[in-house]
Amino acid sequence: MWSKIKRLLIGRPLKSNEAHNQKLNKLKALAVLSSDALSSVAYGPEQILIVLIAVGSSALWYSLPISLGVLVLLAALVLSYRQIIFAYPQGGGAYMVAKENLGANFGLTAGGALLVDYILTVAVSVSAGTDAITSAFPALHTHNVLVAVIIVVMITLLNLRGLTDSATLLSYPVYFFVLMMFLVIGAGIFGAATGQVAPVHPHTAIGTPVMGVGLFLLLRAFSSGCSALTGVEAMSNAVPSFKDPAPENAAKTLLMMGAILAVLLSGMVFLSYWYGIHPISSQTVLSQLGETLFGRNAFYYLLQISTALILVLAANTGYSAFPLLAFNMARDKYMPRPFTVKGDRLGYSNGILTLGALSILLIIIFRGKTENLIPLYAVGVFIPFSLSQTGMIVHWLRQRPKGWMGKLVTNLIGAIICYMILMIFFLTKFEQVWPVIIFVPLVVVMFHKIHQHYLQVAEQLRIDLSVPLRSVNTTDNVIIVPVAGITKVVEQSLTYARSLSDNVVAVYVGNSPEAIEKMEKEWAEWNTGIRLVTLHSLYRSIVGPLDKFINTIKWKADKTGATVTVVFPQFYTKKWWHSLLHNQSGLLIKAALLKHQNIVIATVPYHFKK
């Protein structure tokens, strides 16, 4: 039945040779890989405004110069990632670039930060998408957490089905969102130019001095705005998915994405300023802007739907990246091996499920209020940003190809900006980003522990192919059959035991001298030719006396190199609830014996016919 539900939810299993890597053209790649970056437009500018409104609405004009700073940073990042694309055409994730150029520890730091970050991506994007939905339908506002969790479950199921094949389908919402945003910005500028649309609040003129605005506040607002740059790295990780010539196409797509992002960001910031929109908790800035420009008509709802869709798609970026990174790290033995296993639909299903479960956990813990996670998320992005730029600097210094000086300078500028932003984050938002200082070293230590264990296991399991198998004399083997009475099950176990060895011992553990005497009498009557050993259990435990008895047998067997096998029956009942009617203590006894002793447990199934 479970199998049927699984088929219904994620589809039939695929054969291994059904895997086919669709190569992406620029238009599809832009859609699939930029959803994370473009979706930041829906909450990035708002983050700047939230910082400024704390001083007063007159401070909101500072959002304009601050976003100018963000645009400069965007340009620097685009240029330096362009170089990574050409240097690592096999897909240079921060983990790979840092590991190769800076060593394992930096690679693990980048990898750990990214893994945590993808979880945050999903939680933050889906929560933001949910906010977009509940801004439009206030009745749902109290069910934010539930809506968000349902969305995560749906995305997880879609990814288990294998969403990578449906790039075409995914590209519609992205272009839909870009189109809607262009319409909003166009209408906004038209309204501003003609003065036909009344602002929500009057805006203060640019340059108005405001009490209480200092460098610290501005840096804080700037670092908030930087959260709009998350996702810029996506292209550089996915170069192999592009059509040939892959690096050229990826680089062009990256530039295209940078340009669109720049236009949307500046448009959003300008219009929010012009129409005097204040960030409030019950409605997003983008929703307010849409309402001001169009009223609550069909167009407004389309805008909200497109926002919700792009935010949900941004979560999907996490789903394409996390399982792949986990696979790479598991292949290098830094993550548990199950992350290398392909599921029924050829996706790395363990990675997909882990990501889904952890982001649901985050959403529930933070009750859907993931805004507070955005700074953490942004820091988590800038750590691998910084490390991959630094890695590239080392790369150029080592390789020194033609024109390496210029390339080095580009990455150097990128690196310097990234480190500055990291510093600004830690200076201005320490109370929100401090967990990074604890979590990242913690996961790096964990990666090392895992690595060490796998190396130790490999060492222990390695054998010399030239050494022949050890030979054991069959007649030395001892087979122990614990018996609870004289039944068909015991008969079956004894028959099996005797077919393996002539050295079979039946053991009965009794709670009272009377029970033991009765058993011995019946055994004598049965006349199987097999020796019965009876043990008296003072504490009604079966494991205890059995364990001691096996120890004695084992001690003798070890001298000849023989093995000791304990035969246990296991009942299989006709109806599931019947199994509740049988003491399942056999399972516990087997587990305890296997753990304590170096013996073999043979499980003989007994299938009830009714």
Added chain:
Amino acid sequence: MWSKIKRLLIGRPLKSNEAHNQKLNKLKALAVLSSDALSSVAYGPEQILIVLIAVGSSALWYSLPISLGVLVLLAALVLSYRQIIFAYPQGGGAYMVAKENLGANFGLTAGGALLVDYILTVAVSVSAGTDAITSAFPALHTHNVLVAVIIVVMITLLNLRGLTDSATLLSYPVYFFVLMMFLVIGAGIFGAATGQVAPVHPHTAIGTPVMGVGLFLLLRAFSSGCSALTGVEAMSNAVPSFKDPAPENAAKTLLMMGAILAVLLSGMVFLSYWYGIHPISSQTVLSQLGETLFGRNAFYYLLQISTALILVLAANTGYSAFPLLAFNMARDKYMPRPFTVKGDRLGYSNGILTLGALSILLIIIFRGKTENLIPLYAVGVFIPFSLSQTGMIVHWLRQRPKGWMGKLVTNLIGAIICYMILMIFFLTKFEQVWPVIIFVPLVVVMFHKIHQHYLQVAEQLRIDLSVPLRSVNTTDNVIIVPVAGITKVVEQSLTYARSLSDNVVAVYVGNSPEAIEKMEKEWAEWNTGIRLVTLHSLYRSIVGPLDKFINTIKWKADKTGATVTVVFPQFYTKKWWHSLLHNQSGLLIKAALLKHQNIVIATVPYHFKK
């Protein structure tokens, strides 16, 4: 570690011969066995008042004639149970009496009703005890459920430790409660006689006609009052625990309990009437009475504490009865066998744990408002009451000892009253007691299903001791060793397999032709002399191909009567978290094969050294 926590909570395991049945003298028996009945005083009268207040405070005087009716019923019950004591000195629970005289179905009805009732006893008593506590400490009022659950957990732990030995300790709270009640009643009568204590509300004179009081209402109030009679049966179940001459002592103790109960009940009802106490939701009637007579001083708090203690002790009655009844029914194969197993401390721990878990479930479902369960609980008590009285009538008719006519008449009167009360319950409180009509037949059907299964199992497992064991030719046995690579673990499994049979086959399931080719090459190099079969898995599943392969082997083996054994390694890691790093798919594969096939699975443990 789990073992240490267990030791701390319930103490060291006891040897089977450490069991000793303390015989109870009358004073201790009265304390241990009457806590359920006496505690009813704390809520029984209140139940009558709750029904009457619905008409108006002027109707409260009717509580006096109603409780007179309850006293008559009490006398009848005490007399007829006295006879059961003498007729069943081995402890005649309703299950036993009904089963022996009326047949299995009536016995199961009584047993089922009692089992459900003991769960209700615990839930209702503990909730009432919690109410007594929170009446005194209103700050706790919002945490009722939590407090009640903690109390149930504590009682469960005490019983797992083995509370039966601490009868002396248990008798203090009972006598403490009786003493406090006598003081309250004494002070109340003194206050009433001298007129020194002002009533809460003026009371209406006895006999005042009240609009809206009809027969239906009075019967309803009467049936509510009958809930004060629950627990009267306890003595008759526990006759063997008394000192010799057991029946005489038990009968005397029963009379003593009846007398005390009668005094406390009539005192409570009279004083509640005299001081014009109205039942309210935030404070119990007993608490109001105490406050009226003494004010909120130390004495008042002592009264509340004694009430809470006796109610909690009443729950303990359920803990002594439920596991014993479950044991008796499990011995008769009507309940799952685990209920016959004695735990570390020689109690029937499965029964104790089941009772605790189910009553916690009830408390949580009803959010601690178990007042609504009281009628259900009372009906559940009167079903076994009626059946045991009826059983006794049959008993006398069959045995006809000297003076049987008088005895028959006594039980006949008891039976008639019990059936009348059952009828009143169903007529006046149908909306609260209807679940009984569904649950009781349901559990009786369940008992029969369980019984049938155990009989079928016994039938299937029975063997003829005169038939010798079937002999199997050792060389026909096939041992299959699934291998995932060439490692120490595989070496160990193969060595073991070869020590059992010369007919060993290694099986490799590969996901790709390349993997299979590589494996075959390495295998040839190893030169073990064991045949390797390689299977190509299209869907990356190991169970599928393995299952098919085993089927083929099995088909051949079945012809010669040989067994097929599949050898699986199981890893035991040094640190618990290391086990997370290994695919535990072996467990799933083993479970699937055992379920599908009639083969033996041999588990070879591999203990990592680091």
